[in-house]
Structures are given as structure tokens and as C-alpha cells.
Amino acid sequence: MTPSTLSRVLADLRSDTVTTPTPEMREAMAQAAVGDDVYGEDPTVNQLQAEVARLTGHEAGLFMPSGTMTNQVAIALHTRRGEEVVCAEGSHIYEWELGMMATFSGVVPRFVPAPLGVPDPEGVRLAVRHSVHQSPTGMISLEDTHNKAGGTVIPLEVLAAVRTVADMEGLPLHLDGARVFNAAAAQNVPVSDITRHFDTVSVCLSKGLGAPVGSVLVGSAAAMKQAHRYRKMMGGGMRQAGVLAAAALVALRDGPDRLREDHRRTRQLAEALVEAGFDVNLAAVQTNIIYATLPDAAAQVARWAEQGVLASALGPDSVRFVLHHQVSDEALAEAIRVLTA
Template sequence: MPPAPLIADLRSDTVTTPTPQMRAAMAAAAVGDDVYGEDPTVNALQQEVARLTGHEAGLFMPSGTMTNQVAIALHTQRGHEVICAEGSHIYEWELGMMAAFSGVVPRFVHAPLGIPDPEGVRAAVRRSIHQSPSGLISLENTHNKAGGTVIPLEVLAGIRAVADQEGLPLHLDGARVFNAAAALDVPLSDITGQFDTVSVCLSKGLGAPVGSVLVGSKAQMAQAHRYRKMMGGGMRQAGILAAAALVALQDGPALLKEDHRRARQLAEALAGAGFAVNLAAVQTNIIYATLPDAAAHAARWAAAGVHANALGPDSVRFVLHHQVTDEALERAIGVLTGAVVQA
């Protein structure tokens, strides 16, 4: 029997497809060789992201993993530790690249709901000759594995103060930092301006088809260009992709609060149907639910037209994005809650 027509793909906010406006911009994009710094559309994108984040310069790359790992290489030396919240993407989902490329290891900080305490960060700093020295503090906002949770501004300020007092650089994995700004209802730069470097993903909630931008100082981005080349990130006439990303920057942020509203609606429906959902963690567009035989449930839902990610034997993730409408969400809720009742 063929699978049912797609109702909603809730696996990730990376599954969106380019809008008609993006496709038109891609077709009309002026391009050049970006490795030589000659693609005008890429340059415009880099400048715009730098402006929005309150930084001097930016560098366009294929992925958030690349921007994060280039930032780690910029700030550290081999044998250093990177202080990061437990469950951080740079460790959990970037395939050991901090060790493979930069020769550094993580030092985890306890982070309830993805929010590390500034004094916990300070306690993680290592200076002893008998231990690997601390080279970088890295935060993730929103925190994916914690459920799309947001770090409060006062906590960011506290960790910034620790970084300054300890003489350490501070990096932000801002894969969904636009979601954090929308949830806090503040300008993006109120968050990103507190960091030395920021990785900003354009292909998640904003809906671009490809790409992330690393921002920092002009000197840092000049060095980052070398690391990007080492990792195979020179995309040549990348203005075709940057054009879509510019549309995403223009149109995407205004849609994020609706994603958050729909995530709350779905989370409450799931909790009401018996899913184990921590509603306190549903702050943006991500929901984690605990239920046995997660993969079997996900396969059953997919056959009915609703896709979700089983991320372990008893964990399922749902992510809302701008291409899930209210009507699609209502239908998806019917499939998801019905499947649990039948299980």
C-alpha cells in the first residue's frame, strides 16, 4: 500500500523548501567567485548578517557545523578545552570535529533546560599545569537538545562577565538565535552582540535552502576564510544560495512567533493525549516527547502522512516551521494523538 499523502513534516525546520520569492531571487542573482571574495550577493549577505548581529564582518559557509568548527579553530590551540553546556550541538551532533580538526576536547557544564549558571562556567575554567587549559566558552541559544530553550539575557551577561574576567573568548552557536530573539522580543544584536563570534544558521527557522554565516571581527573572518577553505567550504558562485538567504533574512523573522505558537499548541495537545512532554521546555519551535517504542510510533505516523524524528528508543522530536499551516497542524494532531490512543 502506498504511503498517505504528506500532511506535515515535523522532523526539523531544515525540511522547508524555497519559496517562490527565493526561487526568483536565485534566478536573478548576480554572482562571482566567492573564494576570491568577488560574489556580490554573498558579500551583501555577509554584510547584512554582520549588521544585524552587531559585528564587523561575516563569512558565508555551507553549514552550521562548519561555522561552529571554524570558530573553535579560530579561538583555540591544540590541547585546549572548550567549556560548553551539557548536550551542546558542537559535541552531540558535530561528529567529534572539535577533536579531529582543532585537537580540543569539551568540558561540560551542568545546564538545566540548556541554561548554564555563570558560576558553573567559572568553576569549569582550568588553569592547572596538570589539566588541559580552557581555551573557549561556547553557548547554544536556543538549545536544541534541551528542547529549543532560550538563555535569559541576564545569564548571557553573567557569562560574558566571566569570559572577560577569565580572559577567554565567547562563541555562540546561534543556529536558532532568531528564535531566541523572537521569544525574548528583543533585537537580535541584544543577544549576539555579547559574543566574540556567532554562528547564524539561515536554513532552519528562517527557511533558506542552504547556509550559515559566521560573524566576528574583520581579522577573525580573514583567518576564518582560510579554515573554511581547509574544510572544503569554498562554494565559488554561491550568490545563487546567498540570494535565497537574503530573502529568508527579510521574510523569515516575522514568521517565527507563529511557529512558536503552533509548537505550544501541539505540545499541549500531545500532553493532553498522554505524551510525556515537559511544557516548561517548549519555549520556541521544538518539542521533545517521551514514549516507548519511539521508532515504531514514528513509522506509523509517517505512513499516515506525519513525519517526526525518533531520536532514541523512547524520545521523539517535533519541530515547527513556516510551511506547517494551522490546518496541517490540526490534521497532524489528529494523527499523532490517535496513534497514541491505539498503541
């Protein structure tokens, strides 16, 4: 995207990562108390870690630059080289984390079918391997909401059933919860109703919640102590990171209450696109993401960009739209006008 294009944007629907810090975040950043976080001495980072752990029902947390890092640290925690990670097809840990599970941890995925991002617990059980003749299963990972399926939500009863499978098989269970607060908002439950089923959870603060940077991995205190080492190995020691944690604390305070409005606007856009003839599966539009199928996606996205509406072409015939708190009703109306013209 060229600077000239960005200067005349009506609505940026490429991702919920494009939001900029609010005035409240900037003020918190300016006033943040800081220390060296690699030594565990940054008070604002420590406050953020404790707050995310409390909200998710876990013992401890560890702040990292990205959700990719928190996911991959979790995989390193739970597996040994040569093992498999059972995960839903289309999982972010495989699709968009650049082969890191193989590069860093020496493990490979074993996919299970997941219609609308929801795996069948029995399918998860059948994917587990304990045979000496096959790569053994090291862990199970779920994604909620499931990005590639369209921001879809895993029902609470499915989470509980997969937890039962993990316990029966003696396996750790990890959640890629990049948008787990969206999942909680969609189901009108506390986020802990989701996260309590997991041994570790990756919580992204820079997507729907709107922080400028960062994710937190939560789990047991012992696991987070080991995770600290893996974070350091991956280059994730950020030193005086309290300036970032301060903005994340504001996002954690203010962000969850805005998510239902994001979801409402997403449904409004999806229905407008369908009415205009776009191929959109409305059953998959459950939170703040829409996927539309259309020919020559990249060229169409480029044409919209020239008119001030940004979207992401994620394949030759796939376009993704993501709503966030900096897309107002007025901006949404402009986007619908351009997209459906």
C-alpha cells in the same frame, strides 16, 4: 523515508531544515549576481555577509554551507590543540558535529550542567582550567536556543554574566546561534541584544528562517579573514554561491517575522500532546521544538509516517517535533489528529 511516504505527507515535523524555497527565493536565485566567492568576488554573498553582521552587531561575516562548519571554524579560530571548550551539556558542537572539534582542532569539551539548556555562570567559571596539570580552557561556547534541551532560550542576564566570566578569565566566547532568531523572537528583542555578548556567532539561515542552504559566522574583520582560510581547509569554498546567498537574503528579510507563529503552533501542538497523555515537559517548549518521551519511539514514528505525519526518533524513547513556516494551521490540525488518535 521512502519516496512513497514523502509523496503523501500531511505535515513534516522532523526539522525546520526540511522547508523548500519559496517563490520569492526562487526568483531571487534566478536573478542573483554572482562571482567567485573564494576570491571574495561574489556580490550577493558579500551583501549577505554584511547584512548578517549588521543585524548581529558585528564587524564582518563569512558565508558557509552549514552550521557545523561555522561552529567548527570558530573553534579552530579560538583554540589551540590540547585545550578544552567549556560548553553546556547536550551542546550541538559535541552531540551532532561528529567529533570534529577533536578531529580538526585537537580540542575536547568540558561540560557544565545546563537545566533547560541554561548554564549557571558560576558553574561556567568553575569549569575553566588554567593549571599546568590539566588541559587549559581555550574558549567558552553557548547554544541559544538549545536544541537538545527542547529549543530553550538563555535569559539575557545569563548571557551577560557568562560574558563577564569570559572577560575575567581572558577567554573568547562563541555562540552556536543556529536558532538565535527564534531566541530573539521568544524574548521580543532585537537579535543583537543576544549576539553582542559574543566574540563570534554562528547564525543558521536554513532552519527557522527557511533558506535552502547556509550559515554565516560573524565576528571581527580580522577573525573572519582567518576564518576564510579554515573554511577553505574544510572544503567550504563554494565559488559562485550567490544563487544560495540570494535565497538566504530573502529568508533573512521575511523569516524573523514568521517565527512567533511557529512558536504559537508549537505550543498548540505541545498542549494537545499533553492532553492526549504524552510525556512532554511544557516548561521546555519555549520556541519551535518539542521533545516527547514514549516507548519504542522508532516504531511509533514509523506508524505516524504511514499516516502522513513525519517526526524524528532521537533515541529509544525520545521523539522530536519541530515546527516551521511551511506547517500551516490546517497541516497542524491534521498532525494533531494523527498523533493523538
